[in-house]
Amino acid sequence: xxxxxxxxxxxxxxxxxxxxxxxxxxxxxxxxxxxxxxxxxxxxxxxxxxxxxxxxxxxxxxxxxxxxxxxxxxxxxxxxxxxxxxxxxxxxxxxxxxxxxxxxxxxxxxxxxxxxxxxxxxxxxxxxxxxxxxxxxxxxxxxxxxxxxxxxxxxxxxxxxxxxxxxxxxxxxxxxxxxxxxxxxxxxxxxxxxxxxxxxxxxxxxxxxxxxxxxxxxxxxxxxxxxxxxxxxxxxxxxxxxxxxxxxxxxxxxxxxxxxxxxxxxxxxxxxxxxxxxxxxxxxxxxxxxxxxxxxxxxxxxxx
Amino acid sequence: xxxxxxxxxxxxxxxxxxxxxxxxxxxxxxxxxxxxxxxxxxxxxxxxxxxxxxxxxxxxxxxxxxxxxxxxxxxxxxxxxxxxxxxxxxxxxxxxxxxxxxxxxxxxxxxxxxxxxxxxxxxxxxxxxxxxxxxxxxxxxxxxxxxxxxxxxxxxxxxxxxxxxxxxxxxxxxxxxxxxxxxxxxxxxxxxxxxxxxxxxxxxxxxxxxxxxxxxxxxxxxxxxxxxxxxxxxxxxxxxxxxxxxxxxxxxxxxxxxxxxxxxxxxxxxxxxxxxxxxxxxxxxxxxxxxxxxxxxxxxxxx
Numbered sequence: 001x002x003x004x005x006x007x008x009x010x011x012x013x014x015x016x017x018x019x020x021x022x023x024x025x026x027x028x029x030x031x032x033x034x035x036x037x038x039x040x041x042x043x044x045x046x047x048x049x050x051x052x053x054x055x056x057x058x059x060x061x062x063x064x065x066x067x068x069x070x071x072x073x074x075x076x077x078x079x080x081x082x083x084x085x086x087x088x089x090x091x092x093x094x095x096x097x098x099x100x101x102x103x104x105x106x107x108x109x110x111x112x113x114x115x116x117x118x119x120x121x122x123x124x125x126x127x128x129x130x131x132x133x134x135x136x137x138x139x140x141x142x143x144x145x146x147x148x149x150x151x152x153x154x155x156x157x158x159x160x161x162x163x164x165x166x167x168x169x170x171x172x173x174x175x176x177x178x179x180x181x182x183x184x185x186x187x188x189x190x191x192x193x194x195x196x197x198x199x200x201x202x203x204x205x206x207x208x209x210x211x212x213x214x215x216x217x218x219x220x221x222x223x224x225x226x227x228x229x230x231x232x233x234x235x236x237x238x239x240x241x242x243x244x245x246x247x248x249x250x251x252x253x254x255x256x257x258x259x260x261x262x263x264x265x266x267x268x269x270x271x272x273x274x275x276x277x278x279x280x281x282x283x284x285x286x287x288x289x290x291x292x293x294x295x296x297x298x299x300x301x302x303x304x
Numbered sequence: 305x306x307x308x309x310x311x312x313x314x315x316x317x318x319x320x321x322x323x324x325x326x327x328x329x330x331x332x333x334x335x336x337x338x339x340x341x342x343x344x345x346x347x348x349x350x351x352x353x354x355x356x357x358x359x360x361x362x363x364x365x366x367x368x369x370x371x372x373x374x375x376x377x378x379x380x381x382x383x384x385x386x387x388x389x390x391x392x393x394x395x396x397x398x399x400x401x402x403x404x405x406x407x408x409x410x411x412x413x414x415x416x417x418x419x420x421x422x423x424x425x426x427x428x429x430x431x432x433x434x435x436x437x438x439x440x441x442x443x444x445x446x447x448x449x450x451x452x453x454x455x456x457x458x459x460x461x462x463x464x465x466x467x468x469x470x471x472x473x474x475x476x477x478x479x480x481x482x483x484x485x486x487x488x489x490x491x492x493x494x495x496x497x498x499x500x501x502x503x504x505x506x507x508x509x510x511x512x513x514x515x516x517x518x519x520x521x522x523x524x525x526x527x528x529x530x531x532x533x534x535x536x537x538x539x540x541x542x543x544x545x546x547x548x549x550x551x552x553x554x555x556x557x558x559x560x561x562x563x564x565x566x567x568x569x570x571x572x573x574x575x576x577x578x579x580x581x582x583x584x585x586x587x588x589x590x591x592x593x594x595x596x597x598x599x600x601x602x603x604x605x606x607x
Contacts, residue, residue, distance in 0.1 A: 015448055018444060018448030019452070022452065036464060136585070141540055141581060141585070143547045144584065148581065238454070242455035246455070261549075264549075269464075280451045283450075287451075
């Protein structure tokens with residue numbers, strides 16, 4: 001158990017270093033970061049910038065410095081806001097996390113009951129309708145869903161605010177948008193993992209000994225179906241954050257996603273790097289937590 | 305030499321024959337499913353539109369006209385049959401722009417997936433077959449790639465490299481390969497223990513040949529199924545990049561860009577963002593329907 005934990009933590013550190021390398025390369029992939037940051041400046045200004053930010057050093061030593069700075073949370077100052085980039089990202093992070101968690105909660109509330117019902121009453125009307133909805137949901141571009149919801153609820157019926165994040169009612173449309181993006185994914189997984197366990201021997205045994213049908217489903221089957229559900233939700237967390245970036249842009253939600261999109265427009269690369277790095281770190285940590293949970297929940301691994 | 309090639313040759317032939325039999329049966333299964341058939345028909349229309357855009361489009365997609373601004377679709381009050389789906393903020397015909405937009409979506413979708421496929425399948429084969437340290441390195445790279453939301457990475461890199469068709473294709477390709485690697489690696493690990501691979505190795509066939517002639521063909525059905533889903537994802541990703549303003553660049557219409565521009569006028573002209581979005585929805589839905597059916601059809605457990 002300890003050996004396993006040590007191995008996982010080592011792997012975590014290696015992945016973090018890799019994430020840092022990819023983040024570093026955002027600025028360096030074009031070959032000339034100085035002209036990327038100052039597209040309209042004179043050559044003299046660029047030379048000055050290269051010297052001041054160390055772009056004239058060898059790439060390897062630049063990366064080592066970047067890695068060191070990352071560990072201490074220093075991504076440099078935002079050119080636009082003239083504040084530390086990481087502080088800007090952390091200011092916006094709660095908003096993005098709130099949106100993501102609300103959407104995940106909404107998706108779970110829809111996906112778990114409908115998915116279980118679809119698996120138990122296979123080929124019923126609800127099952128068929130939910131399959132159609134899953135296909136539609138997975139084929140809709142998130143930003144378009146958002147605009148259509150905005151068109152109906154905010155422009156046409158004037159029930160909800162068009163954009164922003166100031167009032168509770170402003171949270172509704174972004175949450176639904178990101179939720180409709182997430183729910184089909186979850187529903188598919190809930191349904192298929194329930195289908196996998198529902199006809200296994202131990203479930204049949206439970207039924208045979210007279211346990212009520214809903215108890216069989218909720219306590220015997222769901223417990224075992226939950227493991228893949230948790231794992232896949234963890235794996236999809238990156239996708240969810242990507243969806244959050246788009247949703248934030250549609251509804252002008254002041255989160256990390258908008259910070260990135262604005263940062264790209266303003267050529268504010270320290271902010272872009274800090275934001276991309278922090279979002280990737282969240283994905284890494286969520287997956288690490290899921291991994292550990294998996295080990296904890298799965299007795300086959302725990303005993304070893 | 306003759307002894308060495310004979311058994312492996314027959315083994316391959318037998319495998320090919322089996323694949324062909326499964327193939328024709330798969331197609332019949334595919335054709336029996338109305339949803340998949342509808343998907344295939346929609347796809348045919350979209351591909352036709354993309355290829356024949358210059359002849360099919362009723363108007364020049366770039367032609368502007370101030371008198372024809374914000375014309376609603378033909379069936380609304382004030383609409384005209386000449387501009388079936390209406391016109392945009394500078395009087396361009398929406399339908400014509402959508403027909404031309406099919407080109408970008410399909411090109412990016414397919415080309416990006418080809419890039420992913422080449423990189424992902426190659427690394428997956430090596431990772432699974434060679435194993436050891438190389439496997440560990442490749443899987444770490446996969447873990448790192450998985451840590452980033454694909455869209456986020458694509459957004460940052462396209463912005464850094466400068467928006468263009470090639471950039472979008474390469475960046476989407478290089479941020480979406482890891483699923484191929486994981487799938488192919490898993491299959492190779494299972495195949496490696498099979499008797500026919502053992503036999504090939506025992507006969508002294510080189511590892512590269514074993515890999516390409518004996519291992520790779522057995523991963524085809526997974527690759528095909530994954531590819532359809534990946535094309536759908538790539539089309540959605542390209543639209544999202546265009547929407548966020550770092551798309552293919554230039555003035556050639558794309559669906560994502562049309563939605564992005566139309567969104568600013570959503571209060572006065574609902575049709576601007578609505579129709580291009582429907583085009584994306586229909587195309588991606590069609591690919592997903594066909595892909596889903598292909599998975600059922602190619603799954604050896606159901607053959």
